[in-house]
Amino acid sequence: MSEDSRPRTVRELGEFALIDLINAGREQAAQVLLGPGDDAALLAAPDGRFVVSTDMLVEGRHFRLDWSAPIEIGRKAIAQNAADIVAMGARPSGFVVALGCPADTPVAVVTGLADGLWAEAGRAGGSIVGGDLVRSDHLVISVTAFGDLGGQAAITRAGAGIGDTVAVAGELGWSAAGLAAFTGGADLSAPAFAHALAAHRVPQPPYAAVLDIAGGAAPTALTDVSDGLLADLGHLAAASGIAIDVHSAALADPELTALARLLDADAAQWILAGGEDHAFAGTWPAGAGLPAGWRPIGVVGAGSGVTVDGAVPAGGTGWESFRGADSTSTGRNR
Known part of the structure; x- marks a missing residue:
């Protein structure tokens, strides 16, 4: 490759030129009063409150460039933050992104990340x-998300009551299946793995399942499923001071079961403890009809903790950063 044709790097382009490049031509949402270019951004807060969440992704720990394209990593970074905002019953309004990267990072990697960040921000x-751009030894992405409640009360993990129905919206287990395919020596070109690989690379939180609820009952408690269904329902149960029993039959996924056989894996474990799908799990008043996109999977009772079909589940319940395996090939986002 000649000197003139080799890819440009961040070092060659420079910080401010790169910032101008990734911001050029972007259209801000209506709630943004002042976007990138000043000392700070300015967002409208018609409700008088903001919902705020932040998350970080580190190369080798939470994503790998040999598994995912930059645009997919950018989308994933926003999706996991937007899901947290929506899980509070708020609409995402703005995202601040801090990016650390080595000086020899190709500009195309950064512009790809930016395209993904903007694409998923728009979907949400x-x-x-705004954000920040710094030099670092590894690629690191930190996102802070802001959301607007629109005059409604926040939906926390603490509102579940005895007799409530436990329900989920979105897929469960498919991101874990994709991770298993990546790490298990599968033929990644085989069509059977396409959906699982896509689910791991770019989660698809069903934002509308929460934000477009019109009339009827609202969830009494809500969370997104990032660390694993059992783990996140455990957080909800602890916050609400109740117990949850999950019905395994309601979670069965024949397509996922067939895929698990190809990898000599347990589909139920993917569903119960896999995490990273960023589905939503919530509780609804007893007898209330569930909105479109939601399906019942269990019931709230007296006591504490989470059981499956009345029994304490065997095996892992989900992800926790400092108790997980110290591996740089897991791809887990927490």
């Missing part, structure tokens, strides 16, 4: 309003 209803 917000936009990128």
Whole structure:
């Protein structure tokens, strides 16, 4: 490759030129009063409150460039933050992104990340309003998300009551299946793995299942499923001071079961403890009809903790950063 044709790097382009490049031509959402370019951004807060969440992804720990394209990593970074905002019953309004990267990072990697960040921010209803760009030894992405409650009460993990129905919206287990395919020596070109690989690379939180609820009952408690269904329902149960029993038959996924056979794996474990799908799990008043996109999977009772079909589940319940395997090939996002 000649000197003139080799890819440009971040070092060659420079910080401010790169910032101008990734911001050029972007259209801000209506709630953004002032976007990138000043000392700070300015967001409208018609409700008088903000919901705020932050998350970080580190190369080799949470993503790998040999598994995912930069645009997919960018989308994933926003999706996991937007899901946290929506899980509070708020609409995402703006995202602030801090990026650390080595000086020899190709510019195409950064522009690809930016395209993904903007694409998923738009799908969630917000936009990128600012951030920071620094030199670091590894690629690191930190996102802070802001959301607007629109005058409604926040939906926390603490509102579940005895007799409530436990329900989920979105897929469960498919991101874990994709991770298993990546790490298990599968033929990644085989069509059977396409959906699982896509689910791991770019989670698809069903934002509308929460934000477009019109009339009827609202969830009494809500969380996104990032660390694993049992783990996240455990957080909800602890916050609400109740117990949850999950019905395994309601979670059965024949397609996922067939895929698990190819990898000599347990589909039920993917569903119960896999995490990273960023589905939503919530509780609904007893007898209330569930909105479109939601399916019942269990019931709230007296006591504490989470059981499956009345029994304490065997095996792992989910992900916790400092108790997980110290591996740089897991791809887990927590």
